[in-house]
Amino acid sequence: MTSAAESPAAPSPIEWSALKRRVALKSMLAATCMTALKLAAGLISGSLGVLSDAAHSGLDLAGAGITLFSVRVSDKPADEDHTYGHGKVENLSAFFEAGLMALSCAWIIWAAIQRILHNTFELRYSVWPVLVLLTSIGVDFWRSRELRRVAEQTGSPALATDAFHFASDIWASLAVLAGLLATWVGIAFHVNWLRYSDPVAAIFVSLMILRVTTQLTKETIGVLMDQIPAETRLRVILEAERVPGVLAVEQARVRRAGPNYFADLTLALPRSFTFEHTGELVRAATEAVHRALPTADVVIHTVPRQARAESIFDRVRAVAARNNVAVHDLSIQSLHGKLHVELHVELDEKMKLLDAHSFVSSLEAEIMRETPEIDSILTHIESEPATIEQPHELVEEDRRIEKALRDAASHYAEIVDVHQILVGRTAEHIALSCHCTLPDDLSMNRVHELITSLEDRFKLECPEVHRVTIHPEPVTDNTR
Numbered sequence: 001m002t003s004a005a006e007s008p009a010a011p012s013p014i015e016w017s018a019l020k021r022r023v024a025l026k027s028m029l030a031a032t033c034m035t036a037l038k039l040a041a042g043l044i045s046g047s048l049g050v051l052s053d054a055a056h057s058g059l060d061l062a063g064a065g066i067t068l069f070s071v072r073v074s075d076k077p078a079d080e081d082h083t084y085g086h087g088k089v090e091n092l093s094a095f096f097e098a099g100l101m102a103l104s105c106a107w108i109i110w111a112a113i114q115r116i117l118h119n120t121f122e123l124r125y126s127v128w129p130v131l132v133l134l135t136s137i138g139v140d141f142w143r144s145r146e147l148r149r150v151a152e153q154t155g156s157p158a159l160a161t162d163a164f165h166f167a168s169d170i171w172a173s174l175a176v177l178a179g180l181l182a183t184w185v186g187i188a189f190h191v192n193w194l195r196y197s198d199p200v201a202a203i204f205v206s207l208m209i210l211r212v213t214t215q216l217t218k219e220t221i222g223v224l225m226d227q228i229p230a231e232t233r234l235r236v237i238l239e240a241e242r243v244p245g246v247l248a249v250e251q252a253r254v255r256r257a258g259p260n261y262f263a264d265l266t267l268a269l270p271r272s273f274t275f276e277h278t279g280e281l282v283r284a285a286t287e288a289v290h291r292a293l294p295t296a297d298v299v300i301h302t303v304p305r306q307a308r309a310e311s312i313f314d315r316v317r318a319v320a321a322r323n324n325v326a327v328h329d330l331s332i333q334s335l336h337g338k339l340h341v342e343l344h345v346e347l348d349e350k351m352k353l354l355d356a357h358s359f360v361s362s363l364e365a366e367i368m369r370e371t372p373e374i375d376s377i378l379t380h381i382e383s384e385p386a387t388i389e390q391p392h393e394l395v396e397e398d399r400r401i402e403k404a405l406r407d408a409a410s411h412y413a414e415i416v417d418v419h420q421i422l423v424g425r426t427a428e429h430i431a432l433s434c435h436c437t438l439p440d441d442l443s444m445n446r447v448h449e450l451i452t453s454l455e456d457r458f459k460l461e462c463p464e465v466h467r468v469t470i471h472p473e474p475v476t477d478n479t480r
Contacts, residue, residue, distance in 0.1 A: 030143050034136050041132040095220040101213045105206035112199035112206075133177045140169045164216065175205040228254045232293070236263055239288040245269060245281045247305050254293070261296040263289050271304030271318045278302055315371045316341065323363055329380075338375035341367070349383035356381055398423040401432060404461040408454055414438060415450065416475055429466035440474040447472050 038054035147163035179201025182194050237249045251266040267285060269278060286298045306315070312332060320327040320343075329344040345363065347356050364377045402421050409415045416437040424431045436454070438447060455468045 026143065026146070030139050034139055037132045038136065041129040095217065098213050098217045098220060101209060102217075105210045105213070108202050108206045112202040115199045116196055129180060130177065133173050133180075136173045137170050137177075140167070140173065144170070171208065172205040175201040228256060235292040236265070236289055239292045240265055240267065240285050243281065243285045243288050245273070245277075246285065247307060250303065254296075261293045263293060263296045263298045264301075265289070265298070266301045266303060268305040269302050270307040270310070271321075272307070272310070272314050273304075312339070312371055312373065316343065316367055319363065319367045319370050320345070323359075323366070325363070332374075339373055341374050341377045342380070343377075344380045344382055346382050401430075401462055401465065405432065405434065405458050408457040408461065409436070411457065412450055412454065414442065414446075415454070418470075430464055431467040431469070432465050433469040433471070435471045435473055437475055438472055440476050 035054060041054075144163050144167040148167075151163055179197040179199075182197030182201075185194055233252055233254050236254060237252050240246060240249050240252070247268040247270065249265060250268050251264075253264040255262050265285070267282075269281060273281070282300050282302065285300055289296060289298045289300075304318075306318075310318075313330060316330060317327060326346045327343045328346075329342070331342050333340045333342075345360060347359065351359075360379045360381060364379060367377060368374055401423050405418060405421060409418045416439070418434050418436050421432070421434040424433075436451065438450065442450075451470045451472060454470065458468060459465060
């Protein structure tokens with residue numbers, strides 16, 4: 001048994017294209033030979049059935065030529081004038097070939113009726129029509145199977161139409177053969193009603209082909225009009241909805257051009273998702289669509305939507321993100337049954353106070369509209385640095401500041417140690433950063449309280465320090 005690692009790789013698009021052209025060329029060569037043989041046999045025997053079958057094969061030859069042309073053109077890559085590629089050429093080919101089949105059937109029916117009405121039968125006995133019809137049946141069986149196999153592998157509608165066309169030729173040839181033999185029997189034994197077998201067989205075959213051609217034409221027109229089976233679209237929607245994080249599929253459009261599918265989806269995602277998270281989800285959704293339509297060209301649009309389980313905190317942050325500002329230290333208190341919100345907003349350090357206050361007022365009003373449960377909002381405005389600070393002096397061992405920090409930390413039993421203390425100085429400010437080791441199982445709420453308290457106690461001793469940054473880490477990860 002061949003293992004998965006050893007299994008042959010799927011053919012490339014170029015290999016599929018070569019396979020389609022090769023089988024279409026074989027079909028056209030076979031149609032050329034059979035048309036010539038049937039025409040000769042019909043002229044020798046004088047059989048309308050054989051001549052109509054020859055005419056049918058002539059149309060097969062034209063259809064095979066159209067199919068060969070269409071599969072060559074349809075495999076061309078997309079260009080500026082055909083942004084969805086050239087796949088619809090195959091559907092046009094199938095439509096044109098179905099039209100040729102309908103015309104041939106109409107001509108055969110008209111000729112058969114004329115022969116019946118005028119009682120003109122000039123059949124001549126010959127073994128050649130029988131041999132040609134038997135050969136035709138064998139050739140049509142071979143090429144219909146070959147075309148159907150390649151059509152299923154490549155999804156080519158033109159080859160699928162050709163396969164059906166030649167499969168119908170088998171029944172046509174059988175009916176013509178039966179009519180020819182029955183007519184000969186009627187003439188030989190003077191059974192008058194059997195003399196009509198040849199034209200009646202031609203009419204019967206033509207009506208049968210017309211019935212199936214009508215269905216084929218409807219399907220081809222449906223594809224040309226971008227009609228897609230409802231179950232295909234539903235399968236795409238269900239696969240996309242199964243992707244974790246997708247709130248809903250708001251729009252799904254699927255179209256087909258030749259063997260190629262194009263899927264255009266609009267997905268509703270939680271508005272709290274970051275661009276990176278959204279990108280990952282779009283990739284997952286694309287893979288999901290490919291499970292329904294493996295070769296589809298997929299385009300996915302995303303729209304932010306409020307999730308059902310979205311909290312008040314999420315809604316406030318969503319408004320801030322929509323206004324492209326960062327918020328932190330967000331807290332919500334219930335005072336006398338009413339919700340009061342406090343938050344810190346970072347704005348450009350070069351913004352004037354009047355502009356900053358106007359912006360924040362607008363932000364607060366939007367938050368109130370988004371979250372009517374909130375009764376009041378207090379916003380603390382902070383400056384967001386827009387320039388990179390250039391320290392004129394970097395002090396790693398500032399003894400006084402370091403000692404003050406260690407003394408402040410010694411007042412808290414839960415603080416194991418402080419290390420990697422760095423003191424930086426710019427033209428106007430002093431900044432300190434350090435790592436603080438705490439117990440592994442300490443809750444984040446308690447961690448925040450300890451760090452805030454440590455900062456406050458330290459600044460009482462060193463008020464000249466403008467900014468303090470403390471990085472908490474568990475004892476397990478302490479690599480000092």
